[in-house]
Amino acid sequence: KLGRPSELPPEPGPDYEADEDFLRRLHHVLLEVEVLEGALQCPDSGRRFPISRGVPNMLLSEDEA
Amino acid sequence: PPAAQEGAELAAVIGATVPTGFEQTAAEEVQEKLGSASRISRDRGKIYFEVPARSLPQVHRLRSVDNLFVVVQEFKDYKFKESKEDALKDLEDLVKKLPWTDPLKVWELNNSLKKKKTKRKKHNLQSPASREKLSDGGEEGGADQSATIDREDCAQNPVAVEPTGGQDTENPQGVASRNGVEEEEEDNEQLDANAEVQASCESGTKAGEGQTGGGAAVLRFRVTCNRAGDKHSFTSNEAARDFGGAVQEHFQWKADMTNFDVEVLLNIHNNEVVVGIALTEESLHRRNITHFGPTTLRSTLAYGMLRLCDPQPTDIIVDPMCGTGAIPIEGAAEWPYCYHIAGDNNPQAVKRAANNICSLLRKNESKDSSTALGVPLDVIQWDICNLPLRTGSVDIVVTDMPFGKRIGSKKKNWDLYPACLMEMGRICTPGTGRAVLLTQDKKCFAKALSRVGHIWRRAQTVWVNVGGLHAAVYLLRRTWERAEDRRPCW
Numbered sequence: 408k409l410g411r412p413s414e415l416p417p418e419p420g421p422d423y424e425a426d427e428d429f430l431r432r433l434h435h436v437l438l439e440v441e442v443l444e445g446a447l448q449c450p451d452s453g454r455r456f457p458i459s460r461g462v463p464n465m466l467l468s469e470d471e472a
Numbered sequence: 473p474p475a476a477q478e479g480a481e482l483a484a485v486i487g488a489t490v491p492t493g494f495e496q497t498a499a500e501e502v503q504e505k506l507g508s509a510s511r512i513s514r515d516r517g518k519i520y521f522e523v524p525a526r527s528l529p530q531v532h533r534l535r536s537v538d539n540l541f542v543v544v545q546e547f548k549d550y551k552f553k554e555s556k557e558d559a560l561k562d563l564e565d566l567v568k569k570l571p572w573t574d575p576l577k578v579w580e581l582n583n584s585l586k587k588k589k590t591k592r593k594k595h596n597l598q599s600p601a602s603r604e605k606l607s608d609g610g611e612e613g614g615a616d617q618s619a620t621i622d623r624e625d626c627a628q629n630p631v632a633v634e635p636t637g638g639q640d641t642e643n644p645q646g647v648a649s650r651n652g653v654e655e656e657e658e659d660n661e662q663l664d665a666n667a668e669v670q671a672s673c674e675s676g677t678k679a680g681e682g683q684t685g686g687g688a689a690v691l692r693f694r695v696t697c698n699r700a701g702d703k704h705s706f707t708s709n710e711a712a713r714d715f716g717g718a719v720q721e722h723f724q725w726k727a728d729m730t731n732f733d734v735e736v737l738l739n740i741h742n743n744e745v746v747v748g749i750a751l752t753e754e755s756l757h758r759r760n761i762t763h764f765g766p767t768t769l770r771s772t773l774a775y776g777m778l779r780l781c782d783p784q785p786t787d788i789i790v791d792p793m794c795g796t797g798a799i800p801i802e803g804a805a806e807w808p809y810c811y812h813i814a815g816d817n818n819p820q821a822v823k824r825a826a827n828n829i830c831s832l833l834r835k836n837e838s839k840d841s842s843t844a845l846g847v848p849l850d851v852i853q854w855d856i857c858n859l860p861l862r863t864g865s866v867d868i869v870v871t872d873m874p875f876g877k878r879i880g881s882k883k884k885n886w887d888l889y890p891a892c893l894m895e896m897g898r899i900c901t902p903g904t905g906r907a908v909l910l911t912q913d914k915k916c917f918a919k920a921l922s923r924v925g926h927i928w929r930r931a932q933t934v935w936v937n938v939g940g941l942h943a944a945v946y947l948l949r950r951t952w953e954r955a956e957d958r959r960p961c962w
Binding site: 434437438439456460461462463464465466467 | 815817822823826846847848851852853854855858860
């Protein structure tokens with residue numbers, strides 16, 4: 408989803424805890440990559456939440472709350 | 473090393489001021505990191521422990537400690553003479569009998585550890601608005617220094633503020649302590665802050681004697697006296713003045729209130745007298761925060777709160793009302809094997825928190841240039857009543873709940889608190905989850921808690937002092953009862 412599809416499999420493999428290479432890449436994406444501008448998308452509703460300067464805005468609108 | 477000698481190694485009895493209520497927490501940290509047991513003083517907010525002088529760098533890295541001093545001598549049961557003249561004379565005579573040598577060696581050693589401070593202490597007090605424009609310092613302690621230097625200055629001038637009548641004080645405004653003064657300042661408007669500076673200038677403490685130039689080798693000193701108790705015949709100002717006079721006689725040092733090398737501490741709490749030499753110039757507690765908000769929490773208090781929840785590696789720790797991010801930033805620095813999530817609905821707060829995190833990242837970068845280390849910390853703008861977090865997915869919730877007086881209002885808290893507790897209960901893992909919540913609105917909190925008894929149990933309460941206000945930190949445990957999933961949205 409970050410535009411680097413080749414680096415991470417869509418789901419963790421069966422033995423992911425032992426797969427150090429996978430863990431390194433996962434760690435990198437989780438902790439070392441920062442999305443500065445973009446959006447988070449809810450997988451169920453499709454609702455997009457904008458990210459600006461690294462901070463996602465997840466406030467709901469009046470009707471959504 | 474200059475202090476090394478055959479036989480006995482130089483040891484120091486260190487006194488540390490800590491947020492009131494968190495003495496035990498601080499003692500645990502000392503035990504854990506220095507291997508020393510602590511004594512908790514009856515003068516609240518202080519602990520004492522002994523360490524070899526070479527451990528000083530580790531002592532400075534303690535996160536639960538505001539200020540440090542080396543003890544010259546402690547008197548557990550000092551017998552004050554009845555008349556003012558006699559009592560003060562006793563204090564004067566005490567000076568030449570005290571074992572200054574080793575503590576002064578410790579003070580010297582401590583100096584060599586401190587980075588050179590190039591900024592001269594200025595007398596003006598900055599307005600809260602201009603504090604926020606301060607650029608973040610890159611070096612360790614640099615950021616704190618630029619942010620706090622003027623605020624600290626005022627705290628050092630008034631020697632003591634005593635309640636009228638000198639009654640034994642539990643009242644934080646009455647208790648004479650530097651910390652007390654500093655904290656009050658955080659809340660002061662510009663006008664009040666200026667008034668404090670003026671008051672301190674008028675108080676007749678041992679003042680500098682107009683020396684300019686002169687011997688470079690001669691040390692400059694001041695005496696700070698804190699006095700609490702209802703049976704003393706003298707004021708802290710008088711004690712500081714006379715004790716200071718004797719110190720000057722004895723050492724031939726020069727007295728200087730603002731530009732001193734040695735700060736001698738004279739702490740008198742009923743019959744407990746402690747003479748010490750300060751090892752910290754400014755309080756350590758601002759260390760992580762370079763961008764202030766109106767109610768930024770001391771990082772020593774944030775540390776104490778986090779310790780209270782006993783974070784375990786891989787715990788997810790959330791601060792859903794993070795403000796400028798004091799708690800999650802302290803958390804990420806000290807518990808890097810947990811994941812910390814900070815959120816607030818206020819865009820200013822979120823921006824400041826993000827900036828503070830950037831400063832932290834930059835600090836890490838300069839120390840470790842080989843890899844760009846990630847920090848296990850994220851900031852999100854969200855609504856405390858509609859958290860975008862899955863039910864039962866969070867191990868620890870830790871936050872500084874809004875106080876009616878400074879942000880929001882007491883009336884708003886009646887509605888906010890129960891809603892917060894419900895939502896925090898939802899995201900928290902049943903059974904093992906816990907929450908540590910700081911609030912000044914204890915009545916409102918108790919009422920809200922009684923409504924959510926099926927989700928939260930009160931485990932421990934710590935009474936604390938925040939900016940001169942009596943507040944409480946509640947440790948809550950999440951019951952085993954599961955919360956219902958509310959919305960399909962998340």
